[in-house]
Amino acid sequence: MAASTPDFKRVLPLRTAVSTSAGLASAAINFLACVEIAEYAGGNSAWLALLVAGVLILFAGANFSELNGMYPSSAAIRVWTRRGLNDTWSLVMSLVYATTVTFVIAADAFVLGHVFQAALPQIPGLIWIVVLLAIVTAINLRGIRIAGIVQDANGFFLLATLVIFSLIVLLHAHTPLLLPRLFHLGPNWFQAVAVGVFIYVGFEWVTPLAEEFEDSRMIPRGMFIALGLIAVGFGLFSLALTVVFPNAAVLKHSLVPQLVVGMRALGPLGFWWMVVVSLTTAMTTFNGGMATASRFVYALARERVLPAKVGRLNAFLVPQTALLILAAASLGLAIIVYLTGQYMFLINAGAAVESFMYAATAIVVWNLRRREPRTARPFRSWGVPAMSWLMAVIFTLLGIGSMLAPSGEHGFPGPLVFLTLLTVGAYLYVRHVVPKLRAARRPIKRVVPKL
């Protein structure tokens, strides 16, 4: 349907597909997720858990590529699940999926607060969180968006930094890396892979840009290249972490592991370099997350899934109410997590939601092959239906693994309770409130053309 013609004015290059995919996956909270992976993996084999998660994510990427090729739309998951499952489940999944943006913004705010507290101890981290989130919200409210090139550059800047700093640390390691330790699997290795999924979370958020690419094959290529870059960058960082902290139990107490690696690699210069990397990464996460999620909320309001007032625009044509709700939710969550220190809750819940989403897309691909066999597919996923079912089972198990991964001192499965309540709440809302909102729509006087 979306045939290409040479007269289209504006197209995005492959570079943008790669940088967007890598940039959106590279949140500052990934540094702490690497700590958690290393802790579960039992040390040096963290890189292997990340690699295994990455291989599984490749299959999820193939499913996203097929769906994106069929329906290149910024409404992405909403369109695919609606056609591949049904409207009710599509809405439930879209609402739950959208909350992961809040998780990631809150998580990055948590990281940023601790980074600044370590760098400038005179000012409490909580103040940094409030100020920086307020700045990004104000910028977004005025309709100013960080230039695409800045967003693009940050992904490469972060990954290049990780590779270079990690290699310096590894080349100057005090204790040699022994082969058996690199492959030693700790008792919670399955959880290490489950949380490993979180490192790649967001790689698929390049698909809503599909409409801006003339050649729809750019998105799959961009996603696969980005997955390779993320695996190398964070794989090396995980390995460097386990060299800096040979004892995994000590590792889990570090809330600013990237600053420690930076210090070990280049001294104070490396430390401050990592402060800047953390700041730019978190700010681009805030900005990209808020802009994307507020538009998604606006679209739901226009579709009568949310009250119309949620979609109201300000003088700058920005969905103001949606943006303020998201900013308040992110700030509230960030403050709670900062005060309680339960950041692992966000990582585990985010990894679980994404794993379930990857399982669902495998089923959607299979369903659409049956329902819409004639629709053009510029990219065809691999091994449908056998691999679809296998991936659905694997990602469901990984999602359960993430939900059950102990968060906090007492091992209370917070993500399990929270996501169950969230899903049930979303389902009840879609079943009972949405029909009323849709029925209450003011009838529009149709403009009948004079023929």
Added chain:
Amino acid sequence: MNEVLSVLQDFAQQCNHNERLRKMNRDWSRLVELLATDTGVTYWLRSDQGQITAGVGEIGGVDLKILAAEDVLRDVFSGVMTPTEPYNAGDLLVKGHQDDLMRLDIITLLIWGE
């Protein structure tokens, strides 16, 4: 006259008679191509210095392409449904910048309300 073309011309007229929209679109100069996927007929909308015009036939150098069946195009540009409804169902596909797509949605919002 072709029904969709008539709807588009009426839509353009409503935009041009709306003071707020004229002001809002003053710096939004775009050429939008609308392809009816079931009939293969191509329409266009041009926004230039706050004035909207509509026509039929292929046209080069477009900023935004919209692909949908004739009845979807007709319903969207006559206010029977918001562009978001068929868009979120995959019945209306777009090629172009998301800001331009949102602008079109806002125009329909300002003409026909929530």
